[in-house]
Amino acid sequence: MTTDHRWTTPITADLLRGVVDLETTTRGLLPHRLTVRARRQIPDDQLAMAEAQPSGVRLVFRTRATTIELDTLPTKRVYQGFPPPADGVYDLLIDGRLAAQASVSGGNVRTVTDMFTQTSVLAEGPAGTARFADLPAGEKDVEIWLPHTEITELIALRTDAPVEQSPPSRRRTWLHHGSSISHGSNAGHPSAIWPALAAAAGGVELVNLGFGGSALLDPFTARAMRDIPADLISVKIGINIVNSDAMRLRAFTPAVHGFLDTIREGHPSTPLLVVSAILCPVQEDTPGPLAPDLDGGRLRFTATGDPAERSAGRLTLTIIRDELAKIVQQRAADDPNLHYLDGRDLYGESDYAEFPLPDEVHPDGAGHRRIAENFARLAFGDGGPFATKTR
Template sequence: MAIAGALDIERTATGLVPRRLPAWTRPQVTDPYMRLMVPRPAGVRLVLRTDADTLELDVFVTRFRNAHYPLFPVAFDAVVGGAQVISRPVRGGDLCVVRAGQVVETAPGEAEAIRFGGLGTGWKDVEVWLPQAAIVELRELRADGAVAPGRVPERKWVHYGSSISHCAEAGGPTSTWPARVARRAGLDLTSLAFAGNCHLDPFVARTIRDLPADVITLKVAVNVQNLDTLKVRTFGPALHGFLDTVRDGHPQTPVLVVSPILCPTAEDRAGPTVQDGTGRYVATGEGSSGLTLVRMRELIEEVVAVRAERDPRLLYLDGRSLFGPDDADDLYDGLHPNADGYRRIGERFHARVFGPSGLLPMSGADVRAP
């Protein structure tokens, strides 16, 4: 069995916790909320070949619920033969309540066994996708047949983004828009989508620099606006520096920079963006950055245009082409899409980027994700 999409494995007293940044970054990840994001295994999956009819995975899962909303579904998805998806909900483990990026309450739980039955006889490829919005400790895999390491697609896609790429609300790990796109285009996904934490951190740029990649996509800026972490003076240079580092390791790899999707409250108002008493996100305009989403899109497009004069493999996509004014009703909290919104983002991203008429056309398996 292989673990795809993880760049580090933390060994605990009882199992293994996949992490999405390499071990050398641990001392540099100083933000408490970022520390909660790195071990949430968006895009991470167990890849194997087996003749077993039943697989059972012992796990301990830590789930997280925003204090203002009910818990979104947390599930393991088994993809059998590249097409059939069997989803199993998580019912046990710890449940943490989060407010303003801090865990304020924890209800302890127990380990559980996730069982996938009826896989069929004969050898087959199976991927078990881990929950994108929970921390997972893997304890034991059991099967009623032989298990061997599986194979991942040859072409590698590295994607960097925020909660809108992390997709906690998607309902399951194969329903996030990057997972849908990767499966449809036949790409091996490494997801560096960290909810609340896409701030052009240098350790992420160096991680991308050192990873094998056939295509790199960077969906940036909304978290910078949300937390008011950069200014007009520093945002452009920070993006240039991030791209410089990526290009140090990938001088010829296609790189697509995507600006933010629609967020009505932040289009013409700077951050910080906070939750009000109802749980909706509201841009306060109280920061000193002056970075509205309108201005950030302008700056991103300017950075890409200047660099593209000497770097034709660097491209730009306006995020509103993925999710724009006509989609605003699917922002359940004013900032994040619901499951239907993420599905549309995936369809549009595939068409505009990897589809036959896209910016970076990819011929692949074209598996229709559910």
């Protein structure tokens, strides 16, 4: 750590965007993407870990600083038997454009010993510093996007010039809920996950409730969304329901209705977009559960269910898309601000041919860009459900 910085700025909620709740720890502040009440009802370590990974969370401030240091304590996830991932990336944006990147080595390491139960062991480690130097001189708007796949405790912000709170954003707030793809799986860095790219294209403030493995129509997530201020809301439903084999069609339909009913209790007329899963060939017509396959040393996923059991209510992506379209059509008669988007319009057969899914489930960086481009066009573009209304 350097010692020539004259300003240490307390990290407070006023400097953060995209966060739902802040927990005070012995070291600093831990951003959360679910409310305290919701966190108390989480039934598994998978979601507890995912919601504490700050996908879409960023520090936002104005400064003339040319050197910025952010002390953090990361908690990194490693799967036993798999190569450890690279350190998470911190993106620094200046006036909305990516200007620098950094990582923090060390930190805690949580090793997942069972991918199905998410059983894990934690080894504690030291805090570290994300350092950005040689930044352009002059007054500028700075955003530091936190690593989307590392739990990140915020400890200290140091600069070589004063930091000022940015004025409150006048942009609309987009609240999005989805699975690991919305969380950012396989995206190269945090401002390049598809919801972040789509938010930038749409000129909105993102609150990302994309939770790896955990878009399961949980009532506590719906209640959290009900209570979070938002101008635009989307829910991406399907892939986790299928790949976890969480429910049958009989339970799925009322669960969707209940999820939407709860959101509408707090947002009765907010534009609400229901999005089905992107194309995922292994789960289109084969039920879950999904299983990892390390054949050849490369991680891939395969569906293990029996397609013959579809007639008994086992779910596939094809069945879920059909059901979601029916649900939205039924409800839209009394809810003109409810809309449906087929996920294959975001990433379909032609996209799969151009940008195949490396592990058969999650898109790579190019896939995230394609999804973002299509979402921006279909949702924020002219005639889209999130288009800016003109008077």
